Amino acid sequence: xxxxxxxxxxxxxxxxxxxxxTCLECNAELEVIGLDPSRFVLAPxxxxxxxE
Amino acid sequence: xxxxxxxxxxxxxxxxxxxxLRDALVHRGIEVEIVDDRELTLVLGQPxxxxxxxxxxxxxxxxxxxxxxxLESLGVLTVNRHAVAAACASKLDTSALLDAxxxxxxxxxxxxxxxxxxxxxxxxxxxxxxxxxxxxxxxxLARINDRDAAEALFEHKVLLGGPEHxxxxxxxxxxxxxxxxxxxxxxxxxxxxxxxxxxHWVTNTARGxxxxxxxxxxxxxELTLRAAAAVGxxxxxxxxxxxxxxxxxxxxxxxxxFRNSIDVTGVDIPGHVADHVREVARxxxxxxxx
Numbered sequence: 001x002x003x004x005x006x007x008x009x010x011x012x013x014x015x016x017x018x019x020x021x022t023c024l025e026c027n028a029e030l031e032v033i034g035l036d037p038s039r040f041v042l043a044p045x046x047x048x049x050x051x052e
Numbered sequence: 053x054x055x056x057x058x059x060x061x062x063x064x065x066x067x068x069x070x071x072x073l074r075d076a077l078v079h080r081g082i083e084v085e086i087v088d089d090r091e092l093t094l095v096l097g098q099p100x101x102x103x104x105x106x107x108x109x110x111x112x113x114x115x116x117x118x119x120x121x122x123l124e125s126l127g128v129l130t131v132n133r134h135a136v137a138a139a140c141a142s143k144l145d146t147s148a149l150l151d152a153x154x155x156x157x158x159x160x161x162x163x164x165x166x167x168x169x170x171x172x173x174x175x176x177x178x179x180x181x182x183x184x185x186x187x188x189x190x191x192x193l194a195r196i197n198d199r200d201a202a203e204a205l206f207e208h209k210v211l212l213g214g215p216e217h218x219x220x221x222x223x224x225x226x227x228x229x230x231x232x233x234x235x236x237x238x239x240x241x242x243x244x245x246x247x248x249x250x251x252h253w254v255t256n257t258a259r260g261x262x263x264x265x266x267x268x269x270x271x272x273x274e275l276t277l278r279a280a281a282a283v284g285x286x287x288x289x290x291x292x293x294x295x296x297x298x299x300x301x302x303x304x305x306x307x308x309x310f311r312n313s314i315d316v317t318g319v320d321i322p323g324h325v326a327d328h329v330r331e332v333a334r335x336x337x338x339x340x341x342x
Contacts (some may be wrong), residue, residue: 016090018066037267043065048112050064051258052186052289052305 003042004028011038057333058083060103063091064111068311069322076326080332089115100126107131107325109307113141116307118215132286132306133328138213139283140306142243143221144185146283153282155275156300158293159224168174169220173202179225184216189258195225202253207250226293226300231255233266233292233299235276236310238324238333239285242273244317263312275299287325 002009007025011032015021019032020043030040056292063070066086077084085103094100106123108130110116120134132140139145149158159176171261173180173196182194182205190238196202209217232255235245245268250261257263266272276290277280278299289308310321 016066016071018063018086020065020067023167031233032250047112048191049186051113052309 001040002026002030003040004026004030009038009040011035055334056083056105057105057330058085059083059329059333060085060087060106061109062087062092062106062116063109064088064115067294067309069309070109072311072314072322073109073201073325076320076322077329079280079323080326080330081298081328081330082207082330089119092119094119094122094123094126096125096327098126100128100161103128104133105129107329108137113137113307117141129332129335131325131332132285132288135191136272136284136288139308140194140288140304142185142189143183143187143303144219147294149282150279150301150304153278155279156228156298157283157324158295158302159299161222163222164204164218166210166220169206170199170202172222174199174218176222176224178202179270180224181225183221183223185186185219187233190256193254195253218333225253226302227297228255228293231261231294233272233294233310234313235266235290235292236278236308236313236319236321236324237280237285237288237290238321239328240277242268242276242325243321243324244313245276246266246316247271247315257309257312265316265318271299275301279304287328 002023009023017032029040029042029043033039033041036052059077074084087340091272094271099316106128107250108116120130124134148339152155161172163172179195179197184192194205231249232243245266247264248255248261255261279290280288283304289305291303293302
């Protein structure tokens, strides 16, 4: 369930813990912290020192 | 010799790149541990034998640099080496190293006040580009087309304050043909290159640029390898600009993203990186240092 809007978030096959997915309902970026059952937290926002 | 290799992938998010790298390493029989940079504690003075090599893939340059510095002091090899990552994290350091190595780059000037920055801009000529010393994904790049814009931007930097705005890094704007080149270096090889095409002057895939295969000819290969060597070598993405009939090196990236470059080049980039990591690890297992 999306922690931002409570919508049910479906996961495609192969998604793993630590990946970031987007809630299709509210567009929030969610970090996957559990898979069975699936659990999410809001992904950390992009910081100024992020990148390659 | 015990040939068992253990690699830690130090990352903030499990992106496509980290999954591909993990799978490539596992495919080669290497034991891999994904390490969330938010969960790791490193204690100085306590030798670490958990990994033979750490592949540093943190999204945060600050965390990545801190971790690689401490890991090296604890006797763990890192890809890339801390000194290389540090050089690439700073556009100023990169430019200085490229210049010292005689690698052609866009004309670059550094200034420390808005007044001296304005003089430098006049010398470089308009349009010119103002860049942050540190920064990625095309953030805070500004093309300055005339003196009015330069005065406004320099004033903004002064009023914003903070050490990051106290150094003015100015570069001649290169009128490139709607694209730049990104060349991928793994060890001593240029494994492939792409064009990054955009109608916008910032040709960064994080900003929506399209990618297309770029054949690696002898000039591109030679210049790319010289740029990579200038910052210390390793697993690097070298960005180049076409300036008329010759190439200029604009940046070198130490934690490269490559998801959009595999299909267009047909090159198994994560496979090459995994082979390199294995070689570094084997060097450590027999006592040599990469």
